[in-house]
Amino acid sequence: MLSMSLSELVVMRDNRLTWLGLFLIVMILVGPTTARAGQFWDLPALPPPENYGDLLLDRLSTIKQVKPVYFSHWSHRTRYTCRVCHWELDFAFKSGQTEITEADNRNGLYCGACHDGKIAFGHGEGNCEKCHTGSLVAAPEKFARLRQGLQRDDFGNKINWAGALRSERIAPVASIYKPGESSLQYRKKLVLEAEWPYVPPAVFPHDVHVLWLDCANCHPDIFNIKKKGTEHFQMNYILEGRFCGVCHLSVAFPMDDCHRCHPGIKKE
Numbered sequence: 001m002l003s004m005s006l007s008e009l010v011v012m013r014d015n016r017l018t019w020l021g022l023f024l025i026v027m028i029l030v031g032p033t034t035a036r037a038g039q040f041w042d043l044p045a046l047p048p049p050e051n052y053g054d055l056l057l058d059r060l061s062t063i064k065q066v067k068p069v070y071f072s073h074w075s076h077r078t079r080y081t082c083r084v085c086h087w088e089l090d091f092a093f094k095s096g097q098t099e100i101t102e103a104d105n106r107n108g109l110y111c112g113a114c115h116d117g118k119i120a121f122g123h124g125e126g127n128c129e130k131c132h133t134g135s136l137v138a139a140p141e142k143f144a145r146l147r148q149g150l151q152r153d154d155f156g157n158k159i160n161w162a163g164a165l166r167s168e169r170i171a172p173v174a175s176i177y178k179p180g181e182s183s184l185q186y187r188k189k190l191v192l193e194a195e196w197p198y199v200p201p202a203v204f205p206h207d208v209h210v211l212w213l214d215c216a217n218c219h220p221d222i223f224n225i226k227k228k229g230t231e232h233f234q235m236n237y238i239l240e241g242r243f244c245g246v247c248h249l250s251v252a253f254p255m256d257d258c259h260r261c262h263p264g265i266k267k268e
């Protein structure tokens with residue numbers, strides 16, 4: 001019963017008692033460890049920490065007979081906040097969605113905003129294969145060097161990114177157009193009561209998020225700007241990549257870390 005898939009559970013959605021019954025079996029009888037709870041939701045498999053957040057972009061590359069493009073979140077987020085790329089440079093929160101062309105890059109848009117031969121290597125002939133690698137690049141030494149001195153975490157890159165920024169071990173810039181720009185100071189912490197009884201609420205801290213993101217990254221497209229104002233705000237939709245799942249499935253720490261969002265669910 002515990003290995004039941006999420007889709008099977010969704011079929012049973014009308015029967016709230018069954019969902020709750022299953023959850024309580026996991027939480028109380030089997031033991032509320034994150035690993036067990038993870039099995040309950042049928043979470044996607046995680047890549048090794050040095051490839052978590054890595055992307056292979058291939059909207060046009062294969063069609064245009066060049067190799068797909070490698071992009072690593074962990075190597076870029078030490079220098080730039082999400083806001084720079086996902087707000088100032090307009091990259092989508094879904095790989096393959098942004099209409100990046102080589103001409104745009106050469107004109108200073110998208111990757112070319114930095115990969116101009118000054119801030120970072122440019123688009124000259126010798127450099128094509130630095131981006132057009134055709135596969136994810138493993139950089140274990142570089143990754144190990146980065147992790148040294150940063151607080152560890154259990155999932156994803158196994159780096160506590162929130163802590164790294166708070167303690168100023170990394171200092172990513174919030175804007176490439178306005179040097180020195182700092183984030184808005186909106187600190188309201190929201191306790192989001194789950195709609196099921198007995199489920200510990202999820203906590204949403206604005207302060208950590210606005211260090212990385214712009215208000216407009218979340219409002220109004222992903223979340224209503226009123227507590228409990230977002231419709232269908234439930235785990236099964238989050239796991240489909242909506243709401244918190246926009247970021248917490250592939251770049252920010254993954255859904256496996258129940259305790260991080262639901263402090264009432266015990267850590268192993």
Ligand code: HEC
Binds near residue numbers: 058
């Ligand atoms: C800084 C990274 C980077 C470098 C360097 C780079 N590209 Fe690209 N290139 C991209 C990205 C990102 C895309 C979009 C990927 C996609 O949609 O498949 C792309 C797409 C392309 C495309 C397909 C889209 C189009 O506009 O036709 C071609 C062809 C291409 N690049 C050729 C090149 C050549 C040739 C070089 C070297 C002279 C080069 N690129 C260097 C990042 C780079």
Ligand code: HEC
Binds near residue numbers: 077093096
């Ligand atoms: C240097 C630029 C850059 C930075 C910084 C950056 N991203 Fe991205 N991100 C990208 C690009 C490029 C894509 C691919 C977009 C596309 O193909 O349309 C992407 C895609 C994503 C995706 C979709 C991944 C997938 O599997 O489909 C998520 C989620 C995401 N970013 C979240 C974040 C978060 C959260 C941060 C900050 C911690 C961040 N990004 C920082 C450039 C960046």
Ligand code: HEC
Binds near residue numbers: 113115120
């Ligand atoms: C906001 C600035 C910025 C943007 C946007 C950006 N990069 Fe980078 N990138 C850098 C810097 C800085 C470095 C490190 C310096 C260097 O290698 O020249 C880097 C390094 C890289 C590297 C070398 C390996 C690594 O990960 O460190 C690759 C590959 C790369 N970028 C690909 C891309 C691609 C593909 C895009 C667009 C989809 C992109 N970058 C967008 C700033 C940026």
Ligand code: HEC
Binds near residue numbers: 188
């Ligand atoms: C990572 C996503 C994210 C970012 C970034 C973000 N918010 Fe929110 N915000 C939320 C969520 C989630 C809620 C609750 C929505 C719900 O419960 O339906 C919320 C709710 C709110 C509320 C309503 C609070 C209440 O008590 O009803 C306000 C006001 C708000 N946000 C302002 C801001 C401002 C200002 C910024 C930028 C400084 C910002 N938010 C950035 C996710 C975000």
Ligand code: HEC
Binds near residue numbers: 203205252260261
């Ligand atoms: C647009 C991207 C995005 C969305 C949407 C988002 N987050 Fe985050 N969240 C982040 C990033 C980036 C961090 C920094 C840590 C990391 O990258 O692992 C973070 C960190 C956190 C932290 C850790 C705080 C700490 O101090 O350790 C919590 C808790 C959290 N998010 C909960 C939520 C919840 C709950 C939601 C949905 C209501 C949500 N997040 C939606 C990007 C996002």
Ligand code: HEC
Binds near residue numbers: 023041193238258262
């Ligand atoms: C990134 C944050 C985040 C993580 C990680 C997370 N949750 Fe949730 N969870 C939420 C939010 C937000 C809600 C909805 C709260 C509401 O109803 O407003 C929720 C709701 C729930 C509910 C109530 C039913 C529902 O669908 O709304 C259960 C049960 C639950 N979570 C269990 C878990 C378990 C088990 C894990 C670990 C495998 C987990 N959650 C990991 C954010 C998270």
